[in-house]
Amino acid sequence: MRKFFTLFVEYSTWLLFVLYCSIAFLFIRLQQDDVQHKLHNEGIEFSAAVNQQLMTFNSLFTLKNENERLMRVNTDLLSRVLTLETATVDERSQKKILADTTLNASKFIMARVVDRKFSDRENMLVIDAGWRKGIKKDMTVLVPEGLVGRVTSVSEHYARVMPLIHPDFKVVVAADSCRSMGILSWNGGREFIAQVEHIPISSHIKLNERFVTSDFSTFSIRGIPVGRVVRIKPDNLFYDVDIWLAVDFSTLTRVLVAPLKIEPEKIMIMSDDTVTTNKKSH
Amino acid sequence: MINKNYLYILFLCIISLVQEFSFSRMTLFNVSADVVTIFLAYIAVTTDQKINISFGFAAGVLGGLLTGNMGLNMLARTVGSFIAGYFQTPKESHATINQKSKRFYAAVIVAGFCTNAILSAGDNPLGFSPAYRIVVFGLLESLFNLIFAFVVNWLFLRQSLAN
Numbered sequence: 001m002r003k004f005f006t007l008f009v010e011y012s013t014w015l016l017f018v019l020y021c022s023i024a025f026l027f028i029r030l031q032q033d034d035v036q037h038k039l040h041n042e043g044i045e046f047s048a049a050v051n052q053q054l055m056t057f058n059s060l061f062t063l064k065n066e067n068e069r070l071m072r073v074n075t076d077l078l079s080r081v082l083t084l085e086t087a088t089v090d091e092r093s094q095k096k097i098l099a100d101t102t103l104n105a106s107k108f109i110m111a112r113v114v115d116r117k118f119s120d121r122e123n124m125l126v127i128d129a130g131w132r133k134g135i136k137k138d139m140t141v142l143v144p145e146g147l148v149g150r151v152t153s154v155s156e157h158y159a160r161v162m163p164l165i166h167p168d169f170k171v172v173v174a175a176d177s178c179r180s181m182g183i184l185s186w187n188g189g190r191e192f193i194a195q196v197e198h199i200p201i202s203s204h205i206k207l208n209e210r211f212v213t214s215d216f217s218t219f220s221i222r223g224i225p226v227g228r229v230v231r232i233k234p235d236n237l238f239y240d241v242d243i244w245l246a247v248d249f250s251t252l253t254r255v256l257v258a259p260l261k262i263e264p265e266k267i268m269i270m271s272d273d274t275v276t277t278n279k280k281s282h
Numbered sequence: 283m284i285n286k287n288y289l290y291i292l293f294l295c296i297i298s299l300v301q302e303f304s305f306s307r308m309t310l311f312n313v314s315a316d317v318v319t320i321f322l323a324y325i326a327v328t329t330d331q332k333i334n335i336s337f338g339f340a341a342g343v344l345g346g347l348l349t350g351n352m353g354l355n356m357l358a359r360t361v362g363s364f365i366a367g368y369f370q371t372p373k374e375s376h377a378t379i380n381q382k383s384k385r386f387y388a389a390v391i392v393a394g395f396c397t398n399a400i401l402s403a404g405d406n407p408l409g410f411s412p413a414y415r416i417v418v419f420g421l422l423e424s425l426f427n428l429i430f431a432f433v434v435n436w437l438f439l440r441q442s443l444a445n
Contacts, residue, residue, distance in 0.1 A: 013331045013367075020339040020360040027346070027353030028404070040350045047348050050303055119309045120419045122349060123407030153350075160350070167409030188409030 041155035048126045048158040051115040068110075071254050074144045075108050078256070082223045085212075108256040109133055114158070116252065118165075118191070125149065125161040127255060135159045138219045140258040146225040146246030147171070147213060148255050159257075164226075165191055165249060172217045173226050176210040178203055184211070184226060184243065191249055194227065196241040201234055211243055221258050287333070290325060294337060297321050298344040312408060313419050315426040318345065319397055320434060322359065323366050323389035327382065328443070331367030338363025354404040362397035366390075382443045387431055394427040395420045 111133075115126035129135050131154050141148040141161050149163040162169055165186045173184045173196060180203035182196040199205060209229045215222040231242035301318050308314055318341050326334045342359035346352030369389035371382050402415035410419075435443070 013335065016332055016335050017360065017364050020335060021357060023339075024342065024353050024357035024360060027356060029353070039347065039352060043347045043350045047302065047350075054303065117306065118312070118408075119306065119314060120312050120408055120410075120415060121306065121314075121401060121405070167406060186409065 037153075040153065044126065044153065044158050044160055045155045048114050048128070048155075051126065052128060055114055067254065071110055071256075075110065075256055078142075078144045079108065082221070086223045107259050109135065109259075111135075111159075111255055111257055113252050113255060116249075118249070123163065123166050124152075125163055125252070125255075127159050127161060127257070128157065129257065130155050130157040130159055132156050135257055136260050139260050140213075140220045140224070141255050142224050142258060143247055143252070143255055145248075146227065147220065148247055148249075148252065150219055151257065161255075163249060164194065164245065164247070171220055171226075172214040173211045174214040174222075175199075175203070175205055175229075176212060178205060178209075180205055181214055181216065182239075182241065192245050193230070194243045194245055196243055197238065199239040199241055201237055201239060203239070205229065205232060205239060205241065207232065217261075219261060221261055224258075290337065291340070294318075294321065294341055295344065298341060298348065302345070302348040310426070311422060313422045313426065315430045316394060316397065316423060317430065318359070319362060319394045319427055320390055320431050322363050323369075323386060323393050323431070324439060326363060326366035326389050326393070327369055327371055327386045329370070331364070331370060334363050334367045334370070335360060338366075351405065354401060358397045358400035358404075361400055362393040365396050366393035379440060379443060383435055383440070386435060386439070386443065387428060390427050390431040391424045394424045398423045 109129055111127035111129035113125050114128045117124055125141075125148070127135075127141070135151060135154050137151055137154055139151045141150060147164055149161045149166070149169060151159045152162045153160045164171070164184075167186060167188060170183055170185050172181060174181045180199050182199040184194055184196050186194045196211065207229055211226045211229070213220040213222050213224040213226060225246045227243035227245040229241055230244045233240040233242075297317055301316065305317055306314050322334070322338055322341060325337050338359040338361075339356060341363075342356030343352070345355040345359065349355065366389040369385045369392070371377050371385055377385075398420040399416045402419060403412065406412075406415065
């Protein structure tokens with residue numbers, strides 16, 4: 001027993017080290033747990049509140065009211081443009097979509113960017129609108145110029161946004177004229193260039209062509225501009241396309257949050273094979 | 283001694299807030315200096331390794347609360363502090379101020395590199411390859427930390443290290 005205690009005292013530093021590391025691993029493992037989630041949200045609340053106060057000093061020197069008025073006008077115009085553009089595309093391709101998901105686009109929520117980090121440790125935006133204002137996870141964040149990102153976590157007054165220029169961000173996009181579709185992602189490097197993959201080599205894509213979000217996306221409403229083609233490189237089966245992004249992330253101050261796209265049937269049919277099986281049996 | 287630890291805890295809280303709200307924004311080549319690591323290296327050189335690990339763990343908790351990535355921050359800071367603890371200068375040693383300073387700088391470099399390596403391995407917000415993140419960002423951050431450590435040592439810590 002005495003020997004055990006001697007050993008215990010002798011290696012207490014190592015034991016302490018192992019204990020702390022175990023707690024850390026436990027926290028990593030329980031990243032999605034409720035307690036961790038609450039702590040995470042509290043962290044965002046606190047961090048964003050302090051940042052908001054810091055940024056308020058800057059807003060003293062800007063025309064705050066004028067900006068808000070202009071943003072309101074922009075919101076209305078954007079919703080009209082999106083609806084009109086979608087209708088034009090529908091008419092051209094002679095497809096009548098009865099359940100238009102962009103009809104709710106007029107109900108955008110305005111928010112101010114209170115924190116932005118782009119470093120090797122963090123790459124995110126924080127906006128001053130949380131669940132109290134109706135923000136939910138996976139909502140689309142945009143500005144009149146184009147797509148900004150998607151909401152990844154929400155607290156009472158703030159929400160954290162994963163920007164388009166994050167390696168984990170993916171969205172289905174379509175070319176404006178030829179309607180070729182691909183998956184947009186950002187592979188690091190320059191802030192203003194993203195890549196579109198899986199565009200078939202047979203498609204007639206051109207330089208300077210505009211890309212917008214597609215209805216195939218599970219979270220984004222369609223018709224939001226993403227950027228313009230600046231480089232096309234043909235591969236064996238697909239094109240590798242570089243896009244000059246429509247949004248300048250370095251000057252982002254205000255954003256709009258689009259209402260959540262609710263398509264339970266679509267999600268169900270994509271995730272559940274039993275739907276098809278049941279229909280066959282009937 | 284207890285009073286000194288309380289003072290360190292207070293300093294740790296202040297430094298964590300300063301790191302999160304000011305230093306993390308001053309990036310050069312997407313990397314910023316880490317003042318928390320410098321502070322932990324100072325504690326590692328001047329106190330016992332057990333106390334130092336606990337401070338590292340506490341720094342991880344604070345960093346996790348502020349950034350939202352609790353587990354990874356706890357692990358990175360604990361490991362960083364543990365390794366920095368090997369540069370401790372025993373109280374009874376007759377090391378000169380220059381020798382102590384050298385140990386402090388070495389602790390800053392090693393702890394900074396290890397902390398960065400763990401954080402880089404666990405999170406990749408800019409989409410760089412793991413090797414690039416660990417080697418280039420790690421070395422850059424260690425360099426920035428070292429420059430800061432030189433300044434801080436020259437201005438504030440020299441006397442404290444000598445005592």
